[in-house]
Amino acid sequence: xxxxxxxxxxxxxADASLLDLVDNVLTKGVVISGEVILGLANVxxxxxxxxxxxxxxxxxxxxx
Amino acid sequence: xxxxxxxxxxxxxxxxxxxGIIGEPLxxxxxxxxxxxxxDMAEVxxxxxxxxxxxxxxxRRLSAIADAALPxxxxxxxxxxxxxxxxxxxxxxxxxxxxxxxxxxxxMTVRIYQREENRAREEQRPPEPARxxxxxxxxxxxxxxxxSAQEARxxxxxxxxxALATLVSAEHIEAHETPPLVASIHHLVERGRGxxxxxxxxxxxxxxxxxxxxxxxxxxxxAFASEGVS
Numbered sequence: 089x090x091x092x093x094x095x096x097x098x099x100x101x102a103d104a105s106l107l108d109l110v111d112n113v114l115t116k117g118v119v120i121s122g123e124v125i126l127g128l129a130n131v132x133x134x135x136x137x138x139x140x141x142x143x144x145x146x147x148x149x150x151x152x
Numbered sequence: 153x154x155x156x157x158x159x160x161x162x163x164x165x166x167x168x169x170x171x172g173i174i175g176e177p178l179x180x181x182x183x184x185x186x187x188x189x190x191x192d193m194a195e196v197x198x199x200x201x202x203x204x205x206x207x208x209x210x211x212r213r214l215s216a217i218a219d220a221a222l223p224x225x226x227x228x229x230x231x232x233x234x235x236x237x238x239x240x241x242x243x244x245x246x247x248x249x250x251x252x253x254x255x256x257x258x259x260m261t262v263r264i265y266q267r268e269e270n271r272a273r274e275e276q277r278p279p280e281p282a283r284x285x286x287x288x289x290x291x292x293x294x295x296x297x298x299x300s301a302q303e304a305r306x307x308x309x310x311x312x313x314x315a316l317a318t319l320v321s322a323e324h325i326e327a328h329e330t331p332p333l334v335a336s337i338h339h340l341v342e343r344g345r346g347x348x349x350x351x352x353x354x355x356x357x358x359x360x361x362x363x364x365x366x367x368x369x370x371x372x373x374x375a376f377a378s379e380g381v382s
Binding site for chain 2: 104105106107108109110111112113114115116117118119120121
């Protein structure tokens with residue numbers, strides 16, 4: 089299975105907790121260092137694809 | 153040896169911090185009015201399900217032993233302790249507000265997926281060509297697909313948000329242009345209210361026929377860690 093197919097499979101809820109894990113741990117949280125992206129240079133393609141999809145989101149509302 | 157940062161706290165917790173991703177002992181580093189929880193590490197660990205879960209395990213530990221803990225993003229490695237303070241200095245007030253916001257609260261996340269039957273027509277199409285090569289027909293289908301996803305998203309949000317309002321302290325909503333995933337909702341709820349939140353989501357989702365709704369959590373407040381931080 090290709091990375092793209094694996095990512096699509098994950099996105100189709102096969103492992104919702106893994107999607108949440110990638111989204112939360114890789115794309116959210118306080119950014120301390122400008123080198124974070126460099127640190128992800130070797131990221132597995134599945135995670136990179138998932139991360140890219142999640143990062144592509146437009147925030148449409150923030151309220152408190 | 154470099155320093156890997158896991159989270160930010162307002163006060164030193166009464167219980168041991170435990171160990172980090174590679175088993176390194178963790179310590180509290182004072183950074184102005186904030187405290188960073190960090191461990192010594194030579195390089196950023198490779199990204200894998202295991203290391204992501206280990207990072208999350210540490211962040212969950214911090215959330216368990218402190219009323220307020222802000223998760224730091226995976227891969228935050230700096231040269232030394234003083235560099236943490238330098239990075240945080242300009243955002244100190246915003247981070248204090250974020251700590252106040254997440255105090256005693258946890259994150260729930262809802263994923264909204266467009267149902268398969270609503271996407272069947274689009275899935276019969278060949279992969280999209282490069283944008284410059286898209287003709288009028290492909291542009292029409294692309295627009296149809298976007299409109300369909302947007303309608304599904306809007307209907308789901310219109311049903312879910314009012315049903316959850318009484319449980320929610322803060323929310324971030326993300327619209328995804330990558331069906332089947334069409335939206336993510338991150339909500340901050342009082343700790344211990346996750347089960348009630350999940351029940352409310354499931355009850356509301358049962359009445360939605362165009363989308364499938366998956367609720368996850370509780371998570372540490374990752375989506376709210378940078379609240380107000382530019």
